[in-house]
Each structure stands twice: as C-alpha cells, then as structure tokens.
Amino acid sequence: MREYLEKQQQVAFRSIVNTKKNGSFPQAILLNGIDDLPLLEIAKYVAASIVCQDESACGNCLDCLRIENGSYSDLIIIDGKKETIKKNEVQMVQDQFNKSALELAGKKIYIINYVENSTKQAINGLLKFLEEPDESLYAILTTANISNVLPTIVSRCLNVRLKNIPKSELIKQVSENDIPYEDCLILASFIGNKEEMLEEYQGGTYSKIKDCLIEFLKQIHQQENLLFFIGTQMNDIINNKVDLGLLLNLLEVVYNDFINIKNNREISFVNHEELISQVSKLVINPERSLEKILLVRGKLSANVNIKLMLDSLFISLKGDLYGQK
Template sequence: METWNELKDSQPKVVQLLQRSLEKDRLAHAYLFEGSKGTGKKQIAFQLAKSFLCKKNEGAEPCLVCADCKRIDHRNHPDVHIIEPEGLSIKKQQVEHLQKEFTYRGVESGKKVYIVDQADKMTASAANSLLKFLEEPTAPTLAVLMTERASSVLPTIQSRSQQLSFSPLPREKFIERLEKEGISRTLSTLIAGLTQSYEEAIALMESDWIAQARSVVIQLNEELYERPHQVFLTIQDKWIPTFKERRELELGLDMILLWLRDLLYTQVGKTDQLVFADQQTLLEQQALSSSQEKTSQSMSFVLEAKRHLSANVNPQLVMEKLFFSIQEG
C-alpha cells in the first residue's frame, strides 16, 4: 500500500493534478488514463478509488487501514466495479450489467466507482452504452477508463472524460525499486529492460525462470560468434524447454533484442547503458567482429521474428530462421 506522495515518484504530473482535485473536492466524474503497460495506471486508479471512498481520509490521502481501503486493496469492495475484456473485447452485456448494478444505491456510502481496463477494446455497442453513463453520471459516481491507445477510444467518450497521460517510469528509478525488493542489480537491470510493470517484475522473480532464460540468451549469442554450428542444437535443447509459453517466448526475443542493443551501444561507446553489463568483455569481443550496420540488421530480424510469433508460426522454426538470418547477415 502506497501513499500519493510515494506514487508521485513515478507519475509526478498525474498525481499532483489528482491530489489537487481531491483536496479541492473537484474531481471530474470520468477520467481517461492513457499510457503504456506498466506505467502505474491501474495502481493510481485504485488509489483514486480509495481517496474517493475512504471515510477517514486526510485531504487527498486515504487512511489505508479502514475497511474501505482494505477491501479495495483486495479487489472485493462492493462499490468498486471493474470491467475488463472477456476474450478479445469488452462486450455490451458487460456494460449493461454494470448499468444494472448502478441502479442500486452504494452499499457502503452511496458512492460508486467503476474502472474500465483496456477501454480501447470495447465493442462499438459497448462503447455507446457506456457513453450514456458519461453523459448522464449518477452522482456521486467516479469512472476511470484505462488504455494504451486513447486514439482507439470512441471520440465522444474522450471528450466527456478528463484525459491524463502517463509517462514511462524512469529506468533507474525502476531498477532501484526492484533492488529494494532484494532483486540483484543484474536481474533488476534486465527486468527493467523487459517491462515497466512492477507487478510483472515481481511475478518474473517468483521462480528462477528469468535467471535461466538470461543464461540461455547469453549462451546463444556467444555461440553465434564462437560456435555457430552449435546454435541450432542449443535452440532445440535449451531454448524450447525454457521458453514454453507465449509470453515467455516474447520475453526471450526481447532479451535477444536487448543483447543486440547492448552490442550496438558497445560499438558506439555507450557502455554505461548496458543491460548485460556483466558481459561487457564478451560484448566488446563481438563488437570487434561485427559492424553497426550488421547489428542493426540483426535487430530488424528479431522484430520480424516477433511478428511471426504473433502469427502463430512454430516457435522452433521462428528461432531457427532468426539465427540463420543473423548468421547469413
């Protein structure tokens, strides 16, 4: 549980605006939070819900210990409703169910909050149904819509919401936050290159998968230059057993991309920005036997592999084609 002042470290402009609105009792009835994954949209949405519903708050700060605050933390507050995609989209029936819930008076305080995650994935009929809520808000009601692509949200919904843009969390601050959780600098730096989601970062550390995956990526990149004949055997024996799920495969390709970026940084003398800093000697050796142009081309091959993976191409074929392309240059 964090305070507004602690959240301000990651999103100073957004938090300052919301704090000021809370202190002056001038909250908008609807907000549209826009920002990439991991920028804290959901965290701040629930913090806003606490401030809105907490009966013991001091100014903008919720008490964090009352029943309302604790229920919101545990995602089981009867007056906080969450809508998120069922399958690929948010459907009209989900919004209609929400409308029905809002015909009843708030269980605890008369106030109600609804949070729409991935609002850009509403179907046209769902978005039009939700629009009625925004045009005729049932006071006191607070709506928070979250999206990575505000431009894909119905323009009339955008115009009836106060839009707040979330900035990416500064890399070094995120690394420091992970280190405070006892995660080594080596893995914290890698994770910060893969995600800006604190929750996802902690989930990655719940097992030793991330450390194993990192080792496989280093091994493959080392063999690419020193033992190229071994690469395809390692893909079969190490890569496929380690990267089993779709998300793991995506992360694996992202790690290869980070390695190539480190190689490019090494080639241009920016070694203070390395993700694989403990592998600097190896990166320097590879930098001598490769050009910046070839490294950039290899990065484009990885991006192509990611597109093939999204198209459900066999993962082993994706990897074999990727490293064949890099070897051929």
C-alpha cells in the same frame, strides 16, 4: 501505491487530493500514461480515494483494503490489457449499477483498464453510459495510447496525465532491493515501474530464460549446433505466450546491445560484455535481426503455435549469422 504517487506522480497525486478535498470528484477520470506504468493499480488507488474517509486513499481502512483485494461490492473492473473488451462486459456494468449501491458509502465505481482495447460496440455502449451520469456512479478509465481513444470519450473525462519514471531513477530504486545491477539494466529496458520489475525478477522465469539465452549466445560463439539447442533446452522453458513475450524482450535487449557495442555505447548485459562483443562480430545485420524479433512480437496477440513461432524465429536469426547458414 500512495508512496509511489507522492514520489513519482506528484501532479496526479495532488489532482486526486485536491478534487477530493474540494468535494468535486469528477464522475469520469481518464488516467493517461504509457504501457509500462502500473495503470490498473493507480486506478484502484483512485477508486479507494473516492470511498475512503481520508483526503486520499489511506490504504489501511476496511474500504481501501477491500478495494485492493477485489472484495468491494460496488467496484467492477474490466481489464482490457488481458483481452479485448466486448459490448456484453459494458452492458454488465450498466445492468449491475442500475441497482442501488450495496456498500454504505453509496458510491458505485467501475474501472476500465486499457479502454482503447475495446470493440466499437463496447465503446458505443460506454459512451452512452458516460453521457447519462448518475451522481453516485464513477468511471475510471486508463489508456496507454490516448490517440487510440475516441475523442468523445476523452472529452467526457478529467484527463490525468501520468509521467514516465526516468530510467536512471528506476534502476536506482530497484537496485536498492538487492537486485543485481545487470538485471536492473536489463529489466529497465522493457519495464517502466519498480513493482513490476521486482515481480518479474523474483518470479523465477526471468532468470531461467536469461540463463538459457546466455547459453544460446555461448553456443553461437562456439559454433555449436544451434538447432539442437533450440529444439531441446529453449523449447523446454518456453511454454506459453508470457514466456515467449519475456524471451522476445530479452532478445531485443541483446540485439540492441550488439548495435550499441559496435557504436561504442553502453550495454545492458554488462556482466557479459566480452561474450556480447564476440557474438556481435558474428551477426551480419543486427538491425535486420531486431526487426524480425519485433515482427514476431506483433503476432503474439494472435492464436499462434508457440513452439512453431519460436523455431521459426531462431532459424531466421541463425541465418543472420556468419558461418551458420
């Protein structure tokens, strides 16, 4: 993470180093970036910098290693990216840190990842906590949408703005790890950092869903029975919301490719350009189909039946094809 910050987030890195060097580390920091950045990992690096004896987190000492693996006793992490942050979680931090620090550094740290994903009650509790700072207590908040963070929260934090990595640079970095160029292009369409791209590619699920989607496009081109394909092969590999989210990402790339190829622009599925071109001629209105995909994505956070949602989406997309009413 230190190497990433030094190369890709120079301003943020210098800010961390300088505040540590000057002995004026703020009691509350707000890391302000976008959804594709490794916000939690950066927050953990900041936490390690607070307790590390180096000018910033060295990554090698016992304190740094324990913060990284989650065993540091005076660090609490609440992750709003996974689920909504509730009042009792903020209260748990307050109750825990009303006690003396357990570690030799004597510094207590809490990270709230995606602070904007908090209930009103949780935000009110956090605001009260920030208004009564303890010299040994440090808050590290992250947000992917600062406009959704209460202004009074923002005003009580040092706002560290993180920049996005240019897509071309990201593709170059990932391709150096023996990832096929087409997959670099596809993954960079919906993931904004190298580590997550590599993790997604190497996880195995991405390749299965991509291969299935390519087969789906072939079925469209050959005018085969799409409903049978969807009910068997597609349903067999989409088992949870994470799988469906990845499929929606890939579908979005495909339908953007349909639009791009009609407008003589570059596409992401470069190894399948002929297939993309052929199927694009069968899609009545790719913009409308893309809206349907985005609408389903917006429902992912709700308690929904994955299989029914998947079937409904593909039946709707099938209706947008010539000869597939």
